[in-house]
Amino acid sequence: MTFLQAHDLTLGYQDAVVIDDLDLTLPTGEITVFVGANGCGKSTLLRSLARLLKPKAGEVMLENQSMNEMATKDIAKQLAILPQGPVAPEGLTVWQLVKQGRYPHQSLLQQWSKQDEAFVKQALKATQTEQLADRTVHSLSGGQRQRVWIAMTLAQNTDILLLDEPTTYLDMAHQIEILDLCFDLNETEGRTVVMVLHDLNMAARYAHKIVAVKDKTIYTEGRPEDVITSDMVKYVFGMESKIIDDPLFGSPMCVPYGKGRKKKKPAAEKEIAYVN
Amino acid sequence: MTHLFSSSQGKALGLVISCCLLLVSFFLSVRLGQVSVPGTMMIDAMFRFDENSADHVIIYERFSRAVTAALIGSSLAVSGGLLQSLTRNPLASPGIFGINAGALFFVVFSVVFLSLSSLPTLIWIAFGGAGIAAALVLFLGLMGADGLSPIRVVLAGTAVTALFTSLTQGMLVVNEANLDQMLLWMAGTVSGRTIDVLLPVLPLMIGALFCSFLLAKPVNILVSGDDIAKGLGQKTVVVKLILVLIAVLLAGGSVAIGGMIGFIGLIVPHIARTLVGNDHYWLLPYCVSLGAGLLILADIIARFIISPQEMPIGIMTALIGAPFFIYIARKGFRGE
Amino acid sequence: MSKYITIRNRFASFRVEKKPLAVIAVLCIILFLSMVLGLSIGSTWVSPFAVLQHLFGAGSGADAFIIDVLRLPRMVLALLVGASLGIAGLILQEMVRNPLASPDIIGITSGASVAAVAFIALFTGIISISVLPLVAMMGAGLVSLLIYLLAWKKGVTPIRLVLIGIGMAAAMDALTTMMIVFSPIRTASQAYTWLTGSVYGTTWEDVAAMAPWVLLLMPLAFLCMRAIHVQQLGDGIAVGLGAKIQWQRFLMILISVGLAGVAVAFAGGVGFVGLMAPHIGRFFVGRSFAALVPVSALIGGWMVVVADVIARTAFLPLDLPVGVLISGIGAPFFLYLLYRNRHL
Numbered sequence: 001m002t003f004l005q006a007h008d009l010t011l012g013y014q015d016a017v018v019i020d021d022l023d024l025t026l027p028t029g030e031i032t033v034f035v036g037a038n039g040c041g042k043s044t045l046l047r048s049l050a051r052l053l054k055p056k057a058g059e060v061m062l063e064n065q066s067m068n069e070m071a072t073k074d075i076a077k078q079l080a081i082l083p084q085g086p087v088a089p090e091g092l093t094v095w096q097l098v099k100q101g102r103y104p105h106q107s108l109l110q111q112w113s114k115q116d117e118a119f120v121k122q123a124l125k126a127t128q129t130e131q132l133a134d135r136t137v138h139s140l141s142g143g144q145r146q147r148v149w150i151a152m153t154l155a156q157n158t159d160i161l162l163l164d165e166p167t168t169y170l171d172m173a174h175q176i177e178i179l180d181l182c183f184d185l186n187e188t189e190g191r192t193v194v195m196v197l198h199d200l201n202m203a204a205r206y207a208h209k210i211v212a213v214k215d216k217t218i219y220t221e222g223r224p225e226d227v228i229t230s231d232m233v234k235y236v237f238g239m240e241s242k243i244i245d246d247p248l249f250g251s252p253m254c255v256p257y258g259k260g261r262k263k264k265k266p267a268a269e270k271e272i273a274y275v276n
Numbered sequence: 277m278t279h280l281f282s283s284s285q286g287k288a289l290g291l292v293i294s295c296c297l298l299l300v301s302f303f304l305s306v307r308l309g310q311v312s313v314p315g316t317m318m319i320d321a322m323f324r325f326d327e328n329s330a331d332h333v334i335i336y337e338r339f340s341r342a343v344t345a346a347l348i349g350s351s352l353a354v355s356g357g358l359l360q361s362l363t364r365n366p367l368a369s370p371g372i373f374g375i376n377a378g379a380l381f382f383v384v385f386s387v388v389f390l391s392l393s394s395l396p397t398l399i400w401i402a403f404g405g406a407g408i409a410a411a412l413v414l415f416l417g418l419m420g421a422d423g424l425s426p427i428r429v430v431l432a433g434t435a436v437t438a439l440f441t442s443l444t445q446g447m448l449v450v451n452e453a454n455l456d457q458m459l460l461w462m463a464g465t466v467s468g469r470t471i472d473v474l475l476p477v478l479p480l481m482i483g484a485l486f487c488s489f490l491l492a493k494p495v496n497i498l499v500s501g502d503d504i505a506k507g508l509g510q511k512t513v514v515v516k517l518i519l520v521l522i523a524v525l526l527a528g529g530s531v532a533i534g535g536m537i538g539f540i541g542l543i544v545p546h547i548a549r550t551l552v553g554n555d556h557y558w559l560l561p562y563c564v565s566l567g568a569g570l571l572i573l574a575d576i577i578a579r580f581i582i583s584p585q586e587m588p589i590g591i592m593t594a595l596i597g598a599p600f601f602i603y604i605a606r607k608g609f610r611g612e
Numbered sequence: 613m614s615k616y617i618t619i620r621n622r623f624a625s626f627r628v629e630k631k632p633l634a635v636i637a638v639l640c641i642i643l644f645l646s647m648v649l650g651l652s653i654g655s656t657w658v659s660p661f662a663v664l665q666h667l668f669g670a671g672s673g674a675d676a677f678i679i680d681v682l683r684l685p686r687m688v689l690a691l692l693v694g695a696s697l698g699i700a701g702l703i704l705q706e707m708v709r710n711p712l713a714s715p716d717i718i719g720i721t722s723g724a725s726v727a728a729v730a731f732i733a734l735f736t737g738i739i740s741i742s743v744l745p746l747v748a749m750m751g752a753g754l755v756s757l758l759i760y761l762l763a764w765k766k767g768v769t770p771i772r773l774v775l776i777g778i779g780m781a782a783a784m785d786a787l788t789t790m791m792i793v794f795s796p797i798r799t800a801s802q803a804y805t806w807l808t809g810s811v812y813g814t815t816w817e818d819v820a821a822m823a824p825w826v827l828l829l830m831p832l833a834f835l836c837m838r839a840i841h842v843q844q845l846g847d848g849i850a851v852g853l854g855a856k857i858q859w860q861r862f863l864m865i866l867i868s869v870g871l872a873g874v875a876v877a878f879a880g881g882v883g884f885v886g887l888m889a890p891h892i893g894r895f896f897v898g899r900s901f902a903a904l905v906p907v908s909a910l911i912g913g914w915m916v917v918v919a920d921v922i923a924r925t926a927f928l929p930l931d932l933p934v935g936v937l938i939s940g941i942g943a944p945f946f947l948y949l950l951y952r953n954r955h956l
Contacts, residue, residue: 052851076854083848089709091899092844103842104854108835112618112627152845156853371782416951434778435947438716438883445808446936452801459800463793538782591790598783602762605775 003028004049004079004160004192008058011041011048018044020216021058026160030208031186031193035200037237042196042213043084043164049194050081050162076104080153081162088137094148095133098123101155123154127181143174150181161185163195167202175199179206200237204228204251212236228252240275242268281551287558290551291565298346298569305342305572306335309579337470344469345575345589346568348534349544351481351526353567354488354560356541357548358523361499361556362516363417369542370406370527374436376538378409379531380462381440388447388454395473399532405440406528412436414520464537464590466575477529484525485564491519492556499554537590539597540571546604632903635896639910646914647691650921651683655928686814690920690934691913692826693811693879694889698912699833700872701886702893702904706840707864708770714887715872719759719777720752721883722784724876727751729788729803733795736802745821745877752873755780760865767858769847773865809882809935811920818878825874829867830909836864837901882935885912888945 004026011019018041026032026049034042047053049060051067059066067075080101088097101123102116124130127147132140137148146166153161163182167175183206185191197203203210204224211221214236220227233241233254240257257272264272281287307313313331321335352370359368370376382405386392392401416432448455494515497505505512530537548562571589574596578587617628651663658675666679701714715721728748731739759780763773788807792800839860843850850857872886889912890904897903916934919941923932 047848050852052848071854072851072856073854076852081848081852083846083852086846086849089844089899096841096899097845100842100845100849100853103838106838108838110625111838113620113625116625152849153852412947416947432947439944439947442808442883442936442940445804446932446940449805449808449933449936450930452797455797455801455804459789459793463789538786585794588790588793591786591793594782594786598779598786601779601782602776605772605779606762606765 003063004194005061006045006049006058007061009045009048009055009060010057011044011053012056017056017216019048019213022217024211024218024221026192026194027209028159028192029186029190031182031195031206032209032211033203033207034194034196034211034213035198035203035236036213036219040213040236041216042211045213046162046164046194046196047081047083050079051075052081052083073104076156076158078158079160079162080156080158082149082153082164082166084164084168086149088145090136090138092137093133094124094129094135094137094140094151095120097137097148098129098133098151098155101152101157104156119157120155123151126154126185127151143170143177146170146174146178147181150178154185158191160192160194163193165196165198167197167199175202182206200228200233200254201246204253205246205249224252228254230254240272242271282553287552291558291561294562294565294569298565298572301569301572301576302342302346305345305576306338308576309334309338310584340470340474341466341575342572343471344466344474344533345571347474347478347481348466348530348537349540349567349569349571350485350564351530351567352537352541352571353544353548353563354485355523355526355530357545357556357559357563358488358491358495358519359541360545361495362519362523364499369539370523370530371437371536371538371541373527374409374413374433374440375406375524375527376531376536377437377440377444378407378412379403379405379528380458380536381405381444382408383461383532384444384447384454384458387458388451396476399477399529402532403525403528406531407524409436409440410520410524410527460588461535462590463588464535464593465588466534466571467586469533474533477533481526481529484522484529487518488522488526488560491515491522492560495519495556496554535588535590537571538594539601540567540574540593543597543600544570546600629897629900629903632897632900632907635903636906636910639907639914643691643910643914643917646918646921647687650687650917651679653921653925654678654683655925681815685816685819686811686920686924687917688819689814689822689878690811690916692819692822693875693882694885694913694916695830695909696826696871696875696912697882697885697916698889698893698908698910699830699905700868700875701888701912702890702901702908703833703836703840703864703868703871704886705890706901706904707836707843707861707868708774709844713770713774714884715868715876716781716881716883716886719755719780719784720869720872721876721881722781722788723755724748724752724873725807725881726755726784726787726791728806728880729791732803732806733791733799736799742817745818745874748880749873749877752876753869755784756865756869756873760862768861805933806880807935808933809880809938810933811879811916812931812933814878822874822878825870829870829874830905832867833871833905834902836860836867837905839864840901879916880933880935882916882938884938884941884945885915888912889915891945 006022006024009019009022009024010017022045034046036042044053048055051060051072059068061067062070062075062078098120102119106116124133127150129144129148129151132144132148137145140148150163150166166178166182170178179202182193182195186193207224209221210224210227212219212227212232219236220232228243230241230243233239233243241254242257243252243254246253281290306318307315311334313335317331318335321332325336326332356369359370359373379402382401383398386398386401392398413432413436448458494510497508497510498512498515502512527541544563544567545559548559548566552558552562571593574592575589578589578592581587615630617630619625619628648660648663652658652660656678658678662675663679666675697715704713704715727750728744731744731747759773759777760768762780763776765772792803795803839855842853842855843857843860847857875882890908892911893904893907897907915938919937920934923934923937
């Protein structure tokens with residue numbers, strides 16, 4: 001299995017440094033989720049892990065080899081990335097889109113091998129989008145569209161899958177659908193999945209490992225049960241909260257204090273007073 | 277974004293300075309040329325004009341020319357500034373909106389087929405042509421699903437320009453005799469425009485300039501976005517229509533008088549913006565003074581750069597303006 | 613029955629759609645018929661059958677001069693010009709991900725124009741006019757290179773390329789206008805006709821000079837196919853899939869500059885074919901780039917051939933520059949496209 005590491009990584013745009021001297025090892029065959037406040041650099045970090053952004057300093061290692069020294073096509077055979085909010089050209093069909101996932105495996109003469117066909121079909125099946133194959137991407141709903149884009153990255157047939165906010169703009173049901181899909185990909189096929197998610201509770205439920213990004217570096221990383229505490233939420237997101245157990249799975253669940261329409265329960269009142 | 281002048285006093289002071297520069301360049305424009313005239317002679321000509329004095333005639337011509345340049349420069353600058361704000365596109369300018377090519381087409385058509393040649397008539401025809409072209413571009417640019425994408429407007433303008441240009445080319449290729457006559461107009465010029473020729477359009481354009489100042493407040497709101505402007509109770513469609521009307525009046529009048537003078541409408545608003553920011557109360561007066569000053573200066577340079585011949589001023593402005601345009605495109609801008 | 617033909621062996625595997633093959637066949641027939649008819653009409657009528665007989669070597673020889681010297685070279689050049697512009701426009705449109713891009717918009721035409729007009733204005737009578745195509749092509753190449761370099765800022769983005777192209781085109785056009793204004797009326801008129809685009813007076817030498825370029829560059833256009841399909845998904849995804857986008861972009865620009873440059877060099881500022889042909893092609897064969905290359909070439913070639921036949925015959929005794937007719941039809945079509953694509 002391929003594994004992914006970052007050494008002394010410094011990232012930024014022009015003169016601004018977004019991530020400073022960061023080290024990270026991503027567990028192979030597990031789901032890792034990056035969390036953090038808006039603009040903390042978690043997307044930037046993910047993009048650099050997929051060589052979409054060149055590091056200012058440091059390097060990303062894929063299987064003991066620095067990505068800087070690898071041919072971009074060889075990277076694409078081991079690692080797939082779905083950036084945030086991709087847009088398909090008008091008129092492109094689902095089949096044509098998913099087919100593009102085979103790009104790194106094709107060549108000038110080998111443009112449509114049996115393997116290509118098999119992997120495209122398998123990707124459509126895994127994402128349950130077979131029946132959409134001939135429709136245009138634009139005619140699909142948000143959830144379907146996201147599944148089709150994931151199908152494209154699956155057709156790439158890589159061990160590692162990087163997804164940047166795959167659930168943004170989706171309603172709750174579709175969010176669960178996408179995350180369940182990622183779960184299955186990890187569980188049944190053993191793929192390494194790395195995601196950026198905004199929803200801390202979803203992250204806690206699906207991730208084997210949480211990486212909390214704050215102040216240009218990693219604030220804490222580890223199993224959700226270990227790292228998601230009210231202190232961590234307070235520091236990373238700047239918000240008071242109470243951590244309880246998810247009633248279904250027992251994973252940590254973060255309930256923000258804030259205000260509410262109903263009167264607070266007396267016990268909560270006491271807790272808040274204590275914290276303040 | 278930081279501006280050179282951030283306080284109101286600073287902005288006012290800057291405006292005074294730019295007006296002073298305008299006056300100086302105006303003075304130089306009358307004074308310099310193939311024949312330099314002394315300042316005393318200018319005062320003399322102003323108060324005791326003598327038709328028989330060659331110097332006085334030169335002064336009258338140069339004075340007219342400077343007034344023309346000032347009028348065109350300020351009109352194009354304000355027109356460009358308004359159109360840039362309307363489309364929220366820093367690349368918008370009267371030229372890019374197809375106004376020039378539209379005006380040119382109708383003028384050439386009238387010259388070739390209707391044998392019209394009186395300047396006042398052609399000025400009105402150019403007005404009409406400019407309006408038609410602008411209406412086409414805005415129709416195509418404004419109706420996109422996303423409201424207005426910069427590239428759409430630019431491309432729509434390019435297309436309208438190409439359409440009118442090709443039709444103009446067709447007419448001129450067939451009527452070679454008219455080509456020579458139209459070339460100077462195509463290259464832009466402010467020479468030979470005397471005050472009495474300007475008189476019919478002068479009130480219209482000055483009126484439009486005045487109206488543009490009244491638009492400062494609604495435009496300030498409009499630039500924050502259609503939805504926000506509507507939310508604040510603005511009738512955005514009406515504001516936009518008035519704005520376009522004024523911009524077309526100004527640009528159409530300019531192209532009618534001076535031909536294809538490009539890029540003033542693009543550069544000057546940008547210079548003004550870097551000086552005073554996006555508040556149209558200040559932006560538009562700056563456009564007026566800087567636009568007028570710059571075109572007068574370009575006109576003075578055009579007189580000397582290939583002396584004894586004169587460079588058409590439209591070419592002068594394009595050659596100064598294009599590098600600036602490329603600089604903006606490289607730097608990137610809002611909406612990208 | 614499958615919509616595709618799949619070819620697979622040890623060395624290669626492809627999938628070809630059947631429908632475009634039919635479209636290409638039909639277009640070839642239409643083009644051939646148009647050319648035969650175009651060779652027939654003119655100030656002297658030659659019957660289509662006589663033309664056919666002549667083309668297949670069985671003619672009486674009576675019309676040889678009219679066909680071989682006056683009409684055929686001109687028509688073949690028109691065909692090559694149209695085909696080159698069609699492909700050049702297609703590559704640019706697909707690369708920029710904007711259906712409104714074309715070789716004129718990114719300054720290839722204006723670069724060639726400035727060089728050609730400078731040549732006409734400064735060197736007419738000093739250096740042989742036969743060097744003009746070479747000069748024009750160098751102009752196109754230089755200006756395109758300049759645009760590319762100016763658009764480069766840690767890579768080239770399509771929008772920056774287009775915008776800088778527009779800016780450069782404006783500067784070049786100013787220079788062109790300046791030279792025309794300061795030239796004597798004869799020269800001005802000659803330069804103006806060149807700018808409009810014309811294939812008047814083509815000889816077989818011109819055709820022989822242009823054909824190798826086209827035959828070399830056209831097959832290269834197919835090489836862009838994979839790059840184009842993957843870049844259409846956006847830079848992030850293309851990089852993620854392992855595409856070397858900057859390198860691919862450079863090659864694509866090179867190929868389209870070569871094609872458009874050679875077309876402009878021999879025919880002058882023929883506009884809008886590069887814009888129109890790919891769009892008409894999309895009506896027939898959809899978005900598949902592999903099919904669009906031959907289809908755009910055929911449609912582009914057909915358009916210039918037909919426009920030139922009209923330009924040559926409709927206004928007799930005038931022989932209009934073909935560019936007037938193409939732009940006159942082309943620009944409204946462009947506007948219609950904008951209107952049609954308003955919900956993009």
